Amino acid sequence: MAKDVAILGVGMHPWGKWGKNFVEYGLKACNDALGDAGLDWQDIEVVAGAETVRNGYAGYVAGATFAEALGWSGARVLTSYAACASGSQAINNARAMILADMADVILVVGADTTPKGFLAPNAGERWADPDWLRFRLMGCTNPTYFALYARRRMDLYGATEEDFAAVKVKNARHGMANPNARYHKEFTQEQVLESPLVADPLRLLEICATSDGAAAVVISSMDYARKRNIDPIRIRAVSTVTPTYPMTSVEMPYFSTDSAAVVAPNEMSFKASIAQAAYEEAGLGPEDMSMAEVYDLSSALELDWYENIGLCPEGDAEKLLRDGETTLGGRVPVNPSGGLACFGEAVPAQAIAQVCELTWQLRGQAGDRQIAGAQAGITANIGLFGHGSSVICST
């Protein structure tokens, strides 16, 4: 078990399509997190930035970009990139500095401005890059992968299009109470099922958009929090595991898996191993979780996560959903924030935003979406090229 670190402050810039520079969003999130922590910028010893690759050089050096924007103070900087897992990598690298006694208090921030439509690979002729080749050789977009997983759930476990629509309906309802969400609109199952097919069996309203947004957290050593008489929400674990060979699940951006002809695959899938590592580090299990924030890139993918984070056995996710267990008011609400369904993805900010939601819920500050008596929660996501990401927080 790793030692705990304290969450002193959290802040976000609302998600949307605002047409501004990502630095502006990030500054708002940083200042909100600093204010929430009761700290001044010059109290911060390290700035840990989650990198964005869609905003030029300033995005590549996100840590320094925010250090400069807040006013050069001599703080150290870190910048982390792990695709959709960049935010949790930044949190973990910051945590490592605290646990190594290299720093007491660190500001972690991720912000993005994203283009509309399908996320595309880097430009140019990139014949050795699987992320480029998957588009050129077969037109394999991100929704293609979400659709492959969705169809497999239907064929293996009897999931229905109505189940996938029900996830969207649930998350849309949750997001109504979240001022930081991009979409505040309820949908009926019928409306979801009438939206156009993007990648059969998934429809436009079931696939997450790309958004602008920013999220920040201020973390510190437990001693630093105690000296300030704060009883903080604690980060109990951060999992950043990679797959084990042979990696037999179909994952972006690859168009082939490893071969299982010689070495038998691990019994546990890569996605399940991400949460497993977090539970082990926290000394907690799925039964201890009051909530989860998972990466619903598609409505169907949320159902995979129920199983991957151990909320139910494989094949039972539809039952959990249909029984209302994962809805606000149920046994273990999933995506009380509204999830990506209501946010759209702002890549480097998203995993940090998940931790912001856990923090508000565990403090009892989540307003009309509050989970009564929330004690612990888990986040989960996965970044392109084998980046696992899961954070467990508790009171």
Added chain:
Amino acid sequence: MSQSPIQPTVAGWFTDGDEPKLIGTQCRGCGTYFFPKQELFCRNPSCTSTDFDEVELSRTGRIWSYTKHYYAPPEPYITGDEFEPYTIAAVELETEKMVILGQVANGFEPEDLHTGQEMEVVVEKLYEQDGTDYTVWKWKPRAS
């Protein structure tokens, strides 16, 4: 009528003829397979081999999952004059036990497919560029 010249989109990734096959590599150390070809180092963490043989992979497998794509993807996909929706299948090769994605052969729809169905490799045109037809591997339901 003169026929357009035909070129593979990627040279050396598949054979042609009546029974085309994908071309991968097999590690001389541990015997595992790779597609696309791995030629520098073995990705099995228990194997230190850097020697590989080029091998033709089994040309049949079973569907892991499938989908149909209704929206035009971004570049570098080459759409041509008008976007045509296409079906994609992920197929697990029998001998090599690896899943390989590809478009489904022209004329087949999701309704023609199911998880576990037997498929075979075919080579078909993917796009036309500067008067040349470029081909790629696709998955076709195996005649029973």
